[in-house]
Amino acid sequence: MKMKMRKITFVLSTILLCAAAQLPEQQAMDxxxxxxxxxxxxxxxxxxxxxxxxxxxAVRLPPKTGGVLLGVYGKRDNRKYLEVAVTAKINxxxxxxxxxxxxxxxxxxxxxxxxxxxxxxSLVIRLGDLQRESARAELYVDCRLADAADGVPLPQPxxxxxxxxxxxxxxxxxxxxxxxxxxxxxxxxxSVAQAGALVDCPFQRDSAHNLASGDLHAVLADHAKALIGQxxxxxxxxxxxxxxxxxxxxxxxxxxxxxxxxxxxxxxxxRSRCSPNPCHPGVACADSPHFPGFACGPCPPGTVGNGTRxxxxxxxxxxxxxRPSACVNTDxxxxxxxxxxxxxxxPLAGTGxxxxxxxxxxxxxxxxxxxxxxxxxxxxxxxxxxxxxxCGACNAGYxxxxxxxxxxxxxxxxxxxxxxxxxxDCEIERNGVPSCTCKVGWAGxxxxxxxxxxxxGYPDRSLPCLDNNxxxxxxxxxxxxxxxxEDADNDGIxxxxxxxxxGDGIKNVEDNCRLVPNKDQQNSDSDSFGDAxxxxxxxxxxxxxxxxxxxxxxACDLDIDGDGIPNVLDNCPKVPNPMQTDRDxxxxxxxxxxxxxxxxxxxxxxxxxxxxxxxLFYCIVLCCFGHHCHxxxxxxxxxxxxxxxxxxxxxDTDGDGHQDNRDNCPDIPNSSQLDSDNDxxxxxxxxxxxxxxxxDHRDNCRLIxxxxxxDSDLNGVGDVCELxxxxxxxxxxxxxxxxxxxxxLTDFRAYQTVVLDPEGDAQIDPTWVVLxxxxxxxxxxxxxxxxxxxxxxxxxVDFEGTFHINTVTDDDYAGFVFSYQDSSxxxxxxxxxxxxxxWQTRPFSAIASPAFHLKAVKSSTGPGEYLRNALxxxxxxxxxxTLLWKDPRNIGWKDKTSYRWQLSHRPQAGYIxxxxxxxSDMVADSGVVxxxxxxxxxxxxxxxxxxxxxxxxxxxxxxxxxxxxxHTHGQHVMMHxxx
Numbered sequence: 001m002k003m004k005m006r007k008i009t010f011v012l013s014t015i016l017l018c019a020a021a022q023l024p025e026q027q028a029m030d031x032x033x034x035x036x037x038x039x040x041x042x043x044x045x046x047x048x049x050x051x052x053x054x055x056x057x058a059v060r061l062p063p064k065t066g067g068v069l070l071g072v073y074g075k076r077d078n079r080k081y082l083e084v085a086v087t088a089k090i091n092x093x094x095x096x097x098x099x100x101x102x103x104x105x106x107x108x109x110x111x112x113x114x115x116x117x118x119x120x121x122s123l124v125i126r127l128g129d130l131q132r133e134s135a136r137a138e139l140y141v142d143c144r145l146a147d148a149a150d151g152v153p154l155p156q157p158x159x160x161x162x163x164x165x166x167x168x169x170x171x172x173x174x175x176x177x178x179x180x181x182x183x184x185x186x187x188x189x190x191s192v193a194q195a196g197a198l199v200d201c202p203f204q205r206d207s208a209h210n211l212a213s214g215d216l217h218a219v220l221a222d223h224a225k226a227l228i229g230q231x232x233x234x235x236x237x238x239x240x241x242x243x244x245x246x247x248x249x250x251x252x253x254x255x256x257x258x259x260x261x262x263x264x265x266x267x268x269x270x271r272s273r274c275s276p277n278p279c280h281p282g283v284a285c286a287d288s289p290h291f292p293g294f295a296c297g298p299c300p301p302g303t304v305g306n307g308t309r310x311x312x313x314x315x316x317x318x319x320x321x322x323r324p325s326a327c328v329n330t331d332x333x334x335x336x337x338x339x340x341x342x343x344x345x346x347p348l349a350g351t352g353x354x355x356x357x358x359x360x361x362x363x364x365x366x367x368x369x370x371x372x373x374x375x376x377x378x379x380x381x382x383x384x385x386x387x388x389x390x391c392g393a394c395n396a397g398y399x400x401x402x403x404x405x406x407x408x409x410x411x412x413x414x415x416x417x418x419x420x421x422x423x424x425d426c427e428i429e430r431n432g433v434p435s436c437t438c439k440v441g442w443a444g445x446x447x448x449x450x451x452x453x454x455x456x457g458y459p460d461r462s463l464p465c466l467d468n469n470x471x472x473x474x475x476x477x478x479x480x481x482x483x484x485x486e487d488a489d490n491d492g493i494x495x496x497x498x499x500x501x502x503g504d505g506i507k508n509v510e511d512n513c514r515l516v517p518n519k520d521q522q523n524s525d526s527d528s529f530g531d532a533x534x535x536x537x538x539x540x541x542x543x544x545x546x547x548x549x550x551x552x553x554x555a556c557d558l559d560i561d562g563d564g565i566p567n568v569l570d571n572c573p574k575v576p577n578p579m580q581t582d583r584d585x586x587x588x589x590x591x592x593x594x595x596x597x598x599x600x601x602x603x604x605x606x607x608x609x610x611x612x613x614x615x616l617f618y619c620i621v622l623c624c625f626g627h628h629c630h631x632x633x634x635x636x637x638x639x640x641x642x643x644x645x646x647x648x649x650x651x652d653t654d655g656d657g658h659q660d661n662r663d664n665c666p667d668i669p670n671s672s673q674l675d676s677d678n679d680x681x682x683x684x685x686x687x688x689x690x691x692x693x694x695x696d697h698r699d700n701c702r703l704i705x706x707x708x709x710x711d712s713d714l715n716g717v718g719d720v721c722e723l724x725x726x727x728x729x730x731x732x733x734x735x736x737x738x739x740x741x742x743x744x745l746t747d748f749r750a751y752q753t754v755v756l757d758p759e760g761d762a763q764i765d766p767t768w769v770v771l772x773x774x775x776x777x778x779x780x781x782x783x784x785x786x787x788x789x790x791x792x793x794x795x796x797v798d799f800e801g802t803f804h805i806n807t808v809t810d811d812d813y814a815g816f817v818f819s820y821q822d823s824s825x826x827x828x829x830x831x832x833x834x835x836x837x838x839w840q841t842r843p844f845s846a847i848a849s850p851a852f853h854l855k856a857v858k859s860s861t862g863p864g865e866y867l868r869n870a871l872x873x874x875x876x877x878x879x880x881x882t883l884l885w886k887d888p889r890n891i892g893w894k895d896k897t898s899y900r901w902q903l904s905h906r907p908q909a910g911y912i913x914x915x916x917x918x919x920s921d922m923v924a925d926s927g928v929v930x931x932x933x934x935x936x937x938x939x940x941x942x943x944x945x946x947x948x949x950x951x952x953x954x955x956x957x958x959x960x961x962x963x964x965x966x967h968t969h970g971q972h973v974m975m976h977x978x979x
Contacts (some may be wrong), residue, residue: 026054026190028198030184031169052128054187054195055084059123061116061179062930063765064089067124068170068809074159075166078808081158084125085809087782088116089764090839093125093139096230097155105811106155109839110139110147122183122199126192130154140192143201176510302332315356320348322363339363340388346792353600376697379406381961383908385668391697395961402697407716415862421449423920430717430725440900441920445469453919455802455898456481457953460873481804481898481952484772488515496806496950524920536849547574550822619901620867655935656907657793657821669907671793671819671936672958674740676703676726684795703727703739743792746955747774751940753896754787754823757868775954782810782947784916785871789940796960799903799939806948808895811836813848813872816951818905819934827934828871828942829883829901829914833892838872840865846873850892852916852924854885856933871944882933884912885926899923900951907936911966925974929964 027116055070066088072081083096095108108367115121135152138145158165171181181445185198196202273283273293284297296307303310316327321336323343334356335349343363350359368375368389369382376382380402381392394406412418412426412434420436427435436446441935442818443452443459446469449457458475464471476485477494486495489503493516499507504517511530513523518532531537535546535553545554548562554574558566563576570589571580575590576847586599594600652659656669664673664682674683677691683703687695692705699720701710704727710719723731728741755765766786766896777788803814815830831852838846846869853874859867860879870880893899900917910932916924941951 026187026194026693027052028185028190028195029186030183032165032171032181033188034167043625050188052126052189053082053130053193054127054185054190054510055123056183056195056198056201057123058120058182058184058199059086059115059174059180060118060120060182061086061088061174062118062177063116065116065174065177065179067173067177068168069181070170070186072158072828073168075164078157081156081165082127083679083709083809086115086123090838093114093123095125095127095137095152099156102419106153107811107834107836108137108149108152110137110149112139112141112146115141118595122196122200123199124192124195124201126195127152127155138192140196140201143196153282172510211277227247250473267281279307280305283307283310289589300332304353313351313353315350318353318356320350320356320359321361322661326361336361340367340387341365344622347872377402377405379408391862393702394716401700404716409715419447421447430738433733435733439920440902440922444472445474448472453898454479454481455900455917455953456483456920458483458485471670473643479896480806481776481802481950482771482848483776483802486515540944548576597889614785653933655955656795657819657934657937664818669935670795671821671907672740672742672795673793674742676741701725701739736956740958743958745773748777748788748790748940748954749774751790754789754820754863754940756785756787756823756863756871757865758863759865772952775952777941777951779941779943780947782812782945783943785813785868785942785944787817787820787826787940787942789817789938791938791940793936794818794956794958795936796906796908797903797936797939797956799905799956800901800902800961801941802898802950802952802955803941804898805833805893805895805946806950810945810947811892812946813942814893814946814949815942816901816903817940817942818903818908819937820932820940821937824857824862824867825934826857826937827912828855828857828904829853829903830871830942830944832892833894838869840869843875844869846870847875848872849874849890850888852892853883854912854914854926854929856882856884856931858882860932884929884931885914887924889924904959905936906960906962906966907932907934908960910963911962913963913965928968 012154022208059069066086068083068085068734073079073083074081080096080098085094085096087094090586091112091114093110093112095110096105098105106107110125112123115123121142122140127135128138129136130244133154134150135154136148136150137152140146167186169181169184171184174181183199185195187195187198193202195957241621270289274287277285278294279285279296280299282300286295286297287293288295299305299307299310302313302315304313305311312326312329312331314329315334316324316329319327319335321327322339324529328337333349333351336347338347339345339361340363342568343365345361345363348359348361350356362522365384365386367384369384372389375389376391377400379398383390383392388911392823394400399409399432400404400406409428411428412420415426415434418426418550419434421438421442421444423442424436424438424444427437429435438444438446438449438452441452442449443457444450444463445465448463448465450461450463452459452475454475454477456475457471458473459471460475460478462474463472471483475494476482476487476492477497480496482493482494482496487493487498488495489498491498491503495501500511501508501514502511502517504519506519506521508514512518512523512528513530515531516530516533518530520530521530523530523534524537525540527534527540527542529542529544535541535544535551535561536556539556541551541553541555546552546557547554547560547723548557550557550562554560557572560567560573561570561576563570563578565578565580567573571577571582571587572589572592575589575592577589581589581590582593583590584593584595584597584599586593590596618739651661651668652663652667654663656663656671658673660666660673664670664675665685668682668685670682670684675681675686676683676689677686679686679691683689688699689696690699690705692699692707694707694709696702700706700711700716701721703725704718704721705718706718711717712719717725721727722736725738726735726741728735728744730744732738734745736745751768751770753766753768764781764783766779766783766788767781768788769780770776770824771778797818799816799818801816803816805814811833813830813832815828817826820826829852832848832850834850836848838848843865851874855871857867857871857880859870859881861867866880870877873881874883874886876883897918902915902917905911910930912926912929912931914924914926915922939956943949
């Protein structure tokens with residue numbers, strides 16, 4: 001064996017020495033010290049004929065940070081010829097390059113050791129075999145091969161013109177996160193050893209020998225240990241088997257002797273044991289030579305027992321009837337009461353438990369809206385419910401009520417003069433006044449519209465509007481959406497597209513207060529915010545949370561919610577509640593108590609498959625930092641549905657996201673839970689919403705008390721609600737929900753962050769910046785999957801917005817969610833730029849397609865690795881998500897391009913439709929999708945591993961009116977969508 005190992009060592013050494021003697025010449029360029037790294041004309045002279053390209057770097061990164069290390073781009077079209085990036089949290093180096101053959105950006109991920117630990121590391125990346133049919137990528141970390149990939153598609157050759165190429169490096173970007181790029185080289189040709197020498201990295205010549213001998217001995221030792229272990233286990237099993245055989249022989253002998261003794265004794269009573277009959281009445285008896293001398297037949301149908309004793313079976317325990325209370329147990333059988341009113345079905349009766357289990361009473365709902373003529377007045381809303389129906393308001397385009405009838409209202413088509421622009425839509429408001437809204441791709445006041453390239457609601461040029469509407473002003477960022485038109489330095493250039501937003505002479509990428517001038521860049525604490533804009537300048541608080549909006553961050557605010565109660569005494573430190581009401585006396589105020597009527601001061605252990613979570617339902621912790629003390633109150637809510645785990649039954653009959661014992665209409669979907677008269681009965685199941693004695697179907701002001709029903713203009717709308725139907729001081733033309741006083745304008749300033757992979761450490765959790773008074777959201781970090789969800793719940797809703805990927809260095813997911821009920825139940829609309837397999841293939845491999853698509857998420861596992869991979873995967877995932885629709889074009893989003901989505905959701909009928917626009921052109925349309933998985937909920941935005949996303953010009957509007965295109969699907973919905 002020793003002689004063979006010496007031969008192997010000698011052969012490997014000889015090969016390495018020969019290879020070193022024939023090393024090709026290498027051409028290298030120091031990227032950091034080059035006088036003009038954007039040109040480097042002479043360097044590209046031999047780039048077209050080389051077979052190997054090397055990138056060598058010496059870096060020092062703080063924990064969990066990374067970024068683009070080196071990029072070679074086209075100057076004219078910003079095309080990626082080669083881009084090298086370090087993704088620290090998942091320990092990988094990514095190579096991205098563009099291919100002209102398929103017009104796509106390809107990504108190669110190479111795993112590495114942990115280089116983000118604050119210490120110096122050397123990296124050598126080789127892209128070789130460029131003269132063959134496919135290339136090979138290799139990654140060396142600290143002079144050792146860390147990972148390699150074969151079959152890599154060949155990158156696009158560099159252009160012949162040297163000045164057409166631009167080299168960029170990430171030295172400044174690494175410095176901003178307190179890291180460093182100490183050296184950075186780009187080399188053509190040569191060997192790995194020559195490239196390693198550029199960063200002081202000598203490769204060991206005897207590494208092959210050590211590897212071969214060490215591995216061989218390790219393999220032999222492992223096999224020997226495994227064989228000995230198997231032998232010992234086998235001997236132990238033989239011993240146990242021998243003992244079992246001895247015990248069985250003893251038991252067989254004892255049993256045989258007992259049988260022989262009984263046969264000798266016997267029974268010889270000549271009298272019949274069946275007289276009198278010892279069996280249950282009605283059960284036959286027969287003499288038997290065996291003890292006790294008789295045998296009884298089976299018990300009568302509907303009873304169970306041994307024949308001697310029989311008792312009645314309660315078939316109602318099998319719940320054969322439509323309702324458990326409708327089952328009547330009889331002697332030997334059962335029967336079901338007739339179906340309840342509003343339902344039809346055949347009667348059911350039978351005998352025996354097996355019959356009750358295999359036969360069920362079926363009671364089918366009678367659709368009164370279809371089967372009863374004139375169930376409601378013509379041209380009005382008729383809503384079928386289980387066992388009944390409800391009459392509602394007049395259909396769109398009609399005025400009146402269930403008393404006077406519904407009559408056509410005036411329409412834009414009948415106007416003698418249309419005040420709207422040719423690029424605007426006209427709509428008649430409730431009071432008969434026409435309203436104009438510019439179409440997608442256009443902006444203005446509706447009477448005058450012009451092109452809006454970035455779809456943020458402001459035209460590219462100023463418009464001569466008579467009403468001086470703000471949406472007629474010229475957009476201060478024509479190509480980047482900024483619906484709030486923020487301009488910190490008032491230089492006419494919006495902050496989103498201003499390189500120096502605060503005008504202090506320091507570029508945004510280097511400015512620690514990008515919206516507040518601070519030339520000195522003073523920063524007293526360790527966070528990334530300078531003192532000039534840090535709401536806690538002496539205490540690190542990277543999130544800058546300021547709950548009460550008093551410019552003092554929560555981390556250093558003694559009264560976080562601004563209700564006058566210090567944190568240490570406040571039973572809801574982050575929710576204003578000066579009265580400190582606490583009905584269940586659990587130390588958590590009702591304003592923030594997830595179970596306000598049930599004390600929950602204990603602990604619980606919840607299991608989700610193989611993972612175990614330990615949660616405190618209630619915990620008060622007092623933490624002090626220096627002279628400042630803070631009170632923290634914890635109550636667990638595993639599914640993020642705002643209901644504490646201790647009182648969360650998850651029993652939701654109508655599927656609207658509210659469990660039955662907390663639902664003010666448990667049998668009718670009403671996710672908004674609107675209760676206008678505060679009588680505990682939701683408007684959707686309350687026959688008199690304003691409690692004025694006039695039933696809703698006859699009330700001309702359903703939400704405002706008006707028992708006299710005065711209507712001066714006889715248009716079917718009462719005088720007290722003519723312009724403001726819900727009496728919330730916002731005119732219906734401007735009101736996001738004209739029939740709900742609880743919702744007025746679109747506002748996401750109050751939102752809930754939902755992390756969908758809480759245990760994952762591949763990337764950081766998303767962080768959100770809310771602008772334009774809650775109508776714009778920005779997410780800048782490359783993060784794990786997460787949501788920013790508003791707290792307002794909706795029934796029917798129209799939701800639209802503009803999303804824009806404001807970078808060219810990433811290709812992952814962006815989208816939005818609706819009908820969010822908890823972190824396991826929501827609809828998601830998602831879009832990815834390129835096809836990609838998720839880098840963590842456990843628990844299953846997930847493939848993302850570059851297609852705009854719609855999913856229904858109903859996860860059995862909840863936030864974690866299963867749901868994470870199910871979101872990444874474009875298709876169905878059993879027990880997690882169902883793909884409802886996918887754009888057949890399979891086209892990904894484009895960098896720095898604005899897209900406008902329009903969603904219509906009517907949960908009462910399962911109606912969903914999503915449209916997508918680029919400029920004024922509609923580029924995708926789901927058509928009518930019918931799905932009743934979720935019956936309403938909250939709205940929000942979604943990101944997954946994508947950085948620099950802008951969701952701009954967000955707008956939602958309550959709308960329960962079924963669109964015209966639904967009527968062709970109406971019958972299908974009534975037959976197949978069940979609550």
